[in-house]
Amino acid sequence: MKEHDDPPMTHTPVDILLISDLHDAAQATPDRVAGAVLLRKALRRLRGAGVEVNVLIILGDVTAEGAEKRLRTVAEEARQANVPVLAIPGNHDGAARRFAEIFDCRPGLHEIAGYGFLLFHDAVGAGDVTTRPAEARSLPRRVASERPDLPLIALQHNPLHPPIQHPYPYQLANADRVMSTYQEANVMLSLSGHYHPGQTAHRVDGVTYYTVPALGDPPFRFAHLCLDGRRAQVHEYALRMETEGLVDTHCHTEYAYCATTVEAERNVAISRAMGLHAVSLIEHTFQLYFDREDAWSYRWQTDDAMVQRAWQAGRGRMPEYRAFIQAVRDRHAGRVRLGLELDLRANGQLLLSPEDQQGWDLLVGAIHAIPGFDAGHTTQTGAERLFLRETERLLTHPIQVLAHPFRFFRRAKLKQPVHLYDTVAEMLAQSGVAAEVNFHGNAPARRFLEACLARGVRLALATDSHDLAEVGDLHPHLSILHQVGVRAADLFTLLYRPDGQP
Ligand SMILES: [Zn+2]
Ligand SMILES: [Zn+2]
């Protein structure tokens, strides 16, 4: 028979996302963000940090008032992660049984990746006084004797330890009795939520107790739990930017054909909640002037008659978009910048009608497609020549920012032209145009950023958001700037800011 406290160390490490207290509700205050978006952001943040999550644990209070629709939305979002989901209800989630149905997750033992997760639905009484009944208290011992091979991890909404001195009953009322059942069963780890500030890990009688901070409250915290045998490591993250005063220079709206979930109003609210000073709402002119099919055909690059027709016939959705987006800016004075993402036509002109040249805070030049470039046929050298010519032409126009420099090569499945980094940085310096730091389907090159910084080219921090999960997240941007040696004290002198009319 195997010893309780010495199970075989044959596990591969398991990476777990721990979240709690989303308190998903109708968006009433500036600091509330939809639970599904927070969950997606947390997963995305870990992926960005190189962590592929194996299990998702939700420790209750998914909603503010137990609305079934909100529970279902978050449960659906959790399923999208494509990993086992362990969820327990909190005192705000309504009937525990319905919660378990929606998340398809019952109380009791769940065996995943060589671990035994013990899920408890504790009894919430008057005044939110919460207790664990005797029947549930016997579970750890039962499981430990039947499955001595499983390292056990207990999940409940209410914290057990350390005690919380507060008139509100945060702690499980019979925490002491419950803790002795954990000690007896050699439970390795006990995870809770409910107490929004969270509690760092404390070890008592061989059991580690940890309370996950609330993801639903600023600064929107969550934790990465890494299990390796009986070793557990917790690393906490916050979604909100620690650096204040940052501006996102590139965020799409519901008018983008390539958008998934972004919406101008929600972009502004989320950017604000994530601690940004302002967000620049940017739209592609080619998607505003043309219908979906014509836009994606890129024929407007070479077909002047097509462009003239669209401009004479009312400029597609542009007038409607302008009215819409200016109203958004008016509603959020100081927090919104407006701009356009502009492509070149084959004649070297921007795709921008004379009527649409005024009224923007910034114009972003982009190279998405190059006339004459034929994927699979044009050589690397040929593509580089075309790209340089396009960049040169783009920089003769009154743009302030160059969008996702060199992403063209990635999309065209060509090599990154490292030897052009200095040339393009020099061109930007000469024309006074900023370079985007843009991670949307893109990996900015450190070497290019260094070439820009060496020449005083300003950097524009761009989320290029198409999904709400991307909105307001400039962590990868600050991280790469840190990697190229930018000191926090110098940050703002190096950044481009769209602070007025071009
Ligand atoms: Zn709670
Ligand atoms: Zn673009």
Ligand SMILES: [Zn+2]
């Ligand atoms: Zn864009």
